[in-house]
Amino acid sequence: MIDDLGHWRYSGEILDDAYGFIYQITNSVTGKKYIGKKQMISVKKLSPLKGKKNKRWKTVGTDWREYTSSSNELNADIEKLGKNSFEFDILHICENKSQLAYFEAKMQFENDVLLREDYYNGIINCRIGKIKI
Helix, strand or coil: CCCCCCCCECCCCCCCCCCEEEEEEEECCCCCEEEEEEECEEEEEECCCCCCCCCEEEEEECCCCCCCCCCHHHHHHHHHHCHHHEEEEEEEEECCHHHHHHHHHHHHHHCCCCCCCCECCCCCCCCCCCCCC
16 A cells, blocks of 8 residues: 655555556646546556567556646646645546546546636547456
């Protein structure tokens, strides 16, 4: 179980093998929000060992504890106002890449992030296949 969440808040438990999470960042000054996703682990492909043909795979952690957002507008506001003026909430933990893409798009559509001025989101970028449950 993961104990150190960095600046993120989450009321449930996060298991060590969690793939990523859907998050919402809220500007406490203006109320403007951002919904996004972040991988907690990344799978790297390594070359085969000498004399072998199969590639190897290595799982490494990402910078999710310090991560803010991919939104330039939101990051500019965080730089200007400071991290203390924002709430970083984890909304949903995902077990794989398919779930991560699905739940990010689902929550963005459910909240009409592209139709409302109180969201930083400027695009919903998704490529979603069959979800592994």
